[in-house]
Amino acid sequence: MPAPIPHKHHDEIEQDGFTLIRNFLTPEEIDTYLEASDKLVQYAREGNWPAVRTRGKQFPPWPKNFSPDIWGISGLLHPDLHELSFPFHDLYANDRILAVVSDILQVDKSMISMELLNMLINPMTDFELDWHRDTIKPEVSPSEEQEELLNVEAFAGAQFNLALTDDACLIVVPGSHKRLRTDEEREKTVDPNRRKEHITGEIVVELKPGDLVFYNNNILHRAKYDSSKKRLTLHGSYGNVKHGKSRAKGILQHGVAEWLPRLQPRNEDLARLKQKLVDLANEFEGVDLGYAQEG
Template sequence: MPAAISQKYHDEIERDGFTIIRNFLSPQEIETYTKASEALVQYARDGKWAHCRTTNKQFPPWPKNTNPDIWGISGLLHPDLGDMSTPFHTLYADEKMLAIVCDILQVDKSQLSMELLNMLINPLTDFELDWHRDTIKPEVSPEEEAEDLLKFPYAGAQFNLALTEDSCLIAVPGSHKRVRTEEEREKTVDPSRRKEFISGQVVVDLHPGDLIFYNNNILHRAAYSSKNKRLTLHGSYGNVEQGKSRAKGILQHGVAEWLPRLNTDGNENLTMLKEKLMGLVKEFEGVDLGYALDG
């Protein structure tokens, strides 16, 4: 009989919309990934990496990076990063990371698919994101919202892994499984109110090595301070059985363009994850899926 899959993290996400795993990384791992991240940040700020999130735009598509004032770096598994990408291959395919994903999605490791691995960093000027759900536009009716929230809530698992002190993420616990209140709808639809305080919101405080997984349709936003160094790895994994529901949110980031060239260097887990995503890419080849959100 196969071993039963634990569901501690699944149950916490079901209840609150997120789960926090303290001290996920060892001090040595924090040092290793911090060094790799700092090198990549410098590379990007020097204008040598085009795939970045610029402070004048919240959601994809982002313009080609020509400005050091960026708040994120995309494509940490991208083959064009060469050796700079190697530590992130190790992290993304780590058994202890995949075990948590299996718990959350309640699937065996063989049912996981590669999705994205990016980095969130401190910009050079303060920057804030609006309140949003990652794959549901704010203008939808309450009926559409209720329907969309019920569709495949465990089709994927999204995370932030902090390498520095990080208090950027702001979320409304429990909002992942209900339609917005009148206050929440006003403050997500009206462009002038999308950064206002929402009743019940919490600021998620992460320390170096802490990991949070969250339902990406929880109401959330972020506030980035230029003064506080931020190195937070930000990524996701998919559930192969429900991959179609994730296609737009994942493929909008351009991963299909470089995935065939990804050299997994004999890493069995990464090879398996890549193959699963390749299947999704082939299924939607030539299809214009558009973008999940505007802004």
């Protein structure tokens, strides 16, 4: 009989909507990825990389016009980044992080699919994201929201932030991933004038360099970007191949299928993860899935 899969992180996400691992990276790893990230940020701010998240827009598609005032860089595994991407192959696909994902999804690592690896950075001017769930639009009625919450497989995927610098940007409402919004939450997610206001019970997920948080992407959350504080946080996700169809829109909307065939993984784990995503992309080839959110 195979050994049972640990479930500590799975259980914490089930209960609270997130799980926090302090000091996931060693000091030496932090230094390595800081150096790699600084090079990539400079490359992107100079206008050399089009896959960036421009300040002032929250969800894809992001504008094609270039501005150095960006809050994120997408496609860290993209082959067109060449050697700039190489350090992130090992970060995204290694036994330590895949063991955590296996715990969360409750599957063997052979059932984990590659999804996304991006970077969240400080913009050049302050910027705040609205309260939102990643895959459920705020305008839905309570009955529609309840149906979507029931139909979404909570462990179809695993989404994370891995901090390389001090990071106090992510704000969440614990436990909100598995219930309807309260009247206050509904008002502050629907009313465009109130989407950045304090919500009762919210907490700031404070990360130190090397800390890792995985969270359910339908927890009520937002982010507050202070342009004066350097932020380098790796932001990505993994999929459970059993539930690939439910993940397709949220992942393929980022254009990963366009460059995936050219990705040449630098380790065996990434090669296996890639093939799972290739299979999903092939299943939806030619299908316009649209975007999970607007704004």
